[in-house]
Amino acid sequence: MVMTAPGPDGAEALDVTLSPECRVPGSKLYTLARLGAVKLALTEKRPVRVLTVGSSSAGPGASATYPVKLETALERSLPDVDVVVESRGMQGEIASGAAERLRNMVAEIEPDLVIWQVGTHDALARVDAEDFANALDETVQWIKGHEIDVVLVTPVYTASLAADEYYNSLVRKVQEVAVREGVPLVQRYEAMRYLSGQGQKGEGHLLGSQFRLNDLGLRCMAEHVTRAITLSLLQADTVVTGTTKTPTAVIVPPRDAAVKAASPPPSILVAPGD
DSSP states (O other): OOOEEOOGGGOSOEETTSOGGGOOOGGGTEEOOOOHHHHHHHHTTOOEEEEEEETTSSOSGGGGGHHHHHHHHHHHHSTTOOEEEEEEEOTTOOHHHHHHHHHHHHHHHOOSEEEEEOSHHHHHTTOOHHHHHHHHHHHHHHHHHTTOEEEEEOOOOOGGGTTOHHHHHHHHHHHHHHHHHTOOEEOHHHHHHHHHTSSSSHHHHHTOTTGGGOHHHHHHHHHHHHHHHHHHTTSOOOOOTTOOOOOOEEEOOOOOTTOOOSSOOOOEEEOTTO
16 A cells, blocks of 8 residues: 655655655654545545645645645545645634634535644744644644544744754644544654755755745645545544445555556555445
């Protein structure tokens, strides 16, 4: 299910289903959890509605294309499934202030899945780390309480903030909330840090000072989020003895068209109750 190739200098293998310039070891890319609402939409053969919020979800220039890239990547991974991505930017808003507006968005759009990149603005505003974690926890619980899946995405990485302990503490808070609430996590910070260290040109080549507005960076983010969702959909639910399962959708790992594997990856069947 996870196609890998040796990393540089014998390091952890890279996930080769990602585009070459976006390849990151799985341990630096995601933690997985089940996505019951998305699976239900697949079982019922209806469109999967996704709400994506955060600093990279909308805005001028290249960032406006992120929802399109995400929708394209998800539909490539979920053949014959209609994925509808709605994006709402929350430019400059911290988690506690965004909570009420996010709830209004959820009520309006009625998504199956909320993808929330969170923490960057809180870090810039120097919000108390515990207050941030509590606000994030409460909002995630509210979303889950309405039978909607959540995927959290950690803040962006820049070399100038790599040594900032406060900034790193907020990254860890997002990770802790994801574990505590049992939701998938896309480790954008770790992925960006890994990618920034690859090649001779380093951060300036891939990330630049405005990575969040960089077309390549947003394409990688779309691929990384899609990969975490795809693999989370493979997380098994409790098996009910005596039930007969009928496959309803096929999940195909995203792959770069320019890269041909020695043998094609097996399709993954999602059955009711998986």
